Structures are given as structure tokens and as C-alpha cells.
Amino acid sequence: MRFDYDYVIVGGGMAADAAVRGIREVDPDGSVVVLGEDVDAPYERPPLSKDLWRGGEDDPRDPEDVFLGTADVPGVDVRTSTRVTSVDREARTVVANDDDVYGYRALLLATGGRPRELGSVPGAHVVYFRTMGDYHRLRSLVEPTGNGTPRRAVVVGGGFVGTELAAGLAMVGAKVTYLTPAEVVGAATYSPTLARRIEATFEEHGVEVVTRARAQRLEHTGADPVVVHVTVAGDPVTLAADVVVLGLGIEPNVELAVAAGLDVSEDDGGVVVGADLRTADPAVLAAGDVASYPDTLLGRRRVEHADHAQVSGRAAGRNMAHAARGEDLEPYEHTPFFWSDLFDLGYEAVGDLDASLDVVEDWAPGAEGETGVVYYVGTADSGPEGGLRGVLLWNVWDSTDAARALLRDLGAAGSVTGPDDLRGRIPTS
The missing domain is CATH 3.50.50.60 (FAD/NAD(P)-binding domain)
Known part of the structure; x- marks a missing residue:
């Protein structure tokens, strides 16, 4: 069968849900379909390995709470268990489940990844x-x-x-x-x-x-x-x-993009997009885990964190609607943060956490390993030499904006000459 929509989103994760909401911020009426291969409608992914395991009998966590309610957005169709098998960029159509054809004005690839x-x-x-x-x-x-x-x-x-x-x-x-x-x-x-x-x-x-x-x-x-x-x-x-x-990591699902003739980065394996999240085809965008994008602070990279999925998805949705309406597009300028919880331990971080970089620890007095900030600085092998690449906030909260500001100020080669350039820059208490 043939179905025609203003906006087609391939993928059923957090980036897809955010894109729906981004579209609606710009275009309240355009038709939208989400084509997800998962049997479930879009949901938050982080609780699957975090919060849903933490609640005891007195504080249970309900898996139903993580669903995002994408289908409740007016004018949006969500189709689960739907596998898109090809993209025809010239005809502006995709084929799903072998014989259903979906026409689009703007297409988003939010295909995520699969486990290694x-x-x-x-x-x-x-x-x-x-x-x-x-x-x-x-x-x-x-x-x-x-x-x-x-x-x-x-x-x-x-x-x-x-x-x-x-x-x-x-x-x-x-x-x-x-x-x-x-x-x-x-x-x-x-x-x-x-x-x-x-x-x-x-x-x-x-x-x-x-x-x-x-x-x-x-x-x-x-x-x-x-x-x-x-x-x-x-x-x-x-x-x-x-x-x-x-849990061996994921392989980005780029096969559709490759078959459609879109560029894939040799460095990070993601679908190459510009600052506006468009591919080489102006009608096709990519967001979330699958996108190789130019981070304004850290250079081109592919990120697998929830904050990136949500913010890049929303930005892609807004730009889909802007493009369909003949309006100027917005740059995606967000450097995402991420977090982890291990028993009663927890942290937030921005940038690259790579122990092969030069590591500078800054602990609160008398609280080594308990409360502090860890900075990751580029080396000659990692490049750029002497530039700040990542910040880990260990039991230090509400400081991700400060971490981004430091990455902006100290990310260039030669910006960090030694540990004293970093210690004390973000308060540890």
C-alpha cells in the first residue's frame, strides 16, 4: 500500500520521539509517521540499565513509566514492528515490511544501533x-x-x-x-x-x-x-x-543510508550530517546514535547518549519542519552530557572519558574518590595536544554547563599547560 506524509521518521527510539515534538513546535498540522522496528512504541532507554533495577518492594519502578507517549501527539502515527528496507531519495519514498511505500517531504534517519x-x-x-x-x-x-x-x-x-x-x-x-x-x-x-x-x-x-x-x-x-x-x-x-x-556496545544501523548513497564517516561509522543535521540530501536528516555530526566543542563525533538523542532529535524535527516550510534551518550546537549510576555511586560527564588521555584529578579536601572532578586532556597521540577533551563530575551536581564552558575555553591545542590550569575551575563542594 501507499501512504504519504509530510514527515517520515525511521526509527522508534528517543530521537524519534524528540523529533516528533520538534516538528510540532514549528508545524502544528503536518502529517507525521514514526516507523519503528521495535515491538514497543518509543521509550526512555537509560532506565533499562539503571532505574528499573534500583527500586525495592517499598519503592518499585514501573516499566510503563518509561514510555514517552509519542502516539498521543496530535496528527502522529506510530507504527511498531515496522522494518524499513529501502530509501528512494529521487522518488522521496521509503519501503517498509517489503511492500508498504511511504512518501515524504522530509525524512529523518533515527535508526540507532544494534548490539555487537x-x-x-x-x-x-x-x-x-x-x-x-x-x-x-x-x-x-x-x-x-x-x-x-x-x-x-x-x-x-x-x-x-x-x-x-x-x-x-x-x-x-x-x-x-x-x-x-x-x-x-x-x-x-x-x-x-x-x-x-x-x-x-x-x-x-x-x-x-x-x-x-x-x-x-x-x-x-x-x-x-x-x-x-x-x-x-x-x-x-x-x-x-x-x-x-x-553489553559489548552497538553497531550503528547505517545500512539504509549506505544503500541510499549517503556518506558514512570512516572514523566513527555514523551517517555524516552538517551543523543543521542534514545529510548531503537536503530532504534527509539524521539524529541520535546514528549521526556523525560536527560538535562545536569537540569536533566531528558520533554520540550514543540519551541527552544527545533527545536534543539532536528535537533539533532535527524542527529543521525538518523549517525545510518543508522554506524557512532557514537552525544549527545543532549542543554538546551532550551523560551519567551513570552504580549502586550508590553516581556521576555526570561531558565530552570524552578516555583514560588514555592525560587525567587530572581534583578531589574535595578529605574526599578522595568520594567527591571531585576529573579532567581529561588531549595528548600528542589523541590530539589536539594540550586541549581539554572531557570532564567527569563525581558526586558534583548541576555543573554540566560549567564543564561545557571549560571545554569551550580550554579545548584548543596548548590551552592546558598543566594540572594547575584545571584544579579548582569547577567547585567540588
């Missing part, structure tokens, strides 16, 4: 964590046995999602083994002080931490649902688990 996988994985007790469906399935798999015995969970992945899920599963009573390739939990991301603090906190909460570990393959046996074959410091080890959770 560890080879071929059999069975229902392995979760590549990404969606609301993954959350519900994992939650059911870690429910205690009928006699109250905790389920055994192995969590694989040294990044944000892996650490958050290891903490979350422990908080709901699972017996957790956490595998990380680093020598200390988070060593590739955090300063040495923070990495040690995080690892100690995991161990205090009963998480078995296995460092220098790389999962090689998974298999099912008759007695245990999953066996994980691992190398630890080069030596083979096997672990049995009721469920294995993998």
Missing part, C-alpha cells in the same frame, strides 16, 4: 541487552528459583551498560560474575582512583569481578543453561550460569 555480538549464540538464556523486551526477558531469567536460590548471572562487557547491569542484577539478588578485559573495572574510562573505587564497591556488594577476562564463546549443556568459555590473562576458564548478559 559474540559470534553465534544459541538459546534463550543469552541476552544482548538493548531493548525493553531484553529488560523484561532478563528480569524473568534472574527471578530466584522456587526455593529462593539466587540465579547465577554472568555479565560481559567493560563499558557503561555492562557495569550498570552488573550492579543492577546484584541489587535484585542475582549472584553476579562480572567479566571485564581491563586490569581494574573501568580502567579504560576512569581515573585510577575511581576505577579502584568502583571495583571495590562491586566486591562489597557481592559481585565477583574477573579482570583481564575475554569471553570467547558460549554454549548450552544439559545441566546448566549456559557455559561461558573465557580466557583470563590468557588462560582458559569455563563459567556456568543461568543467564549470560552481554
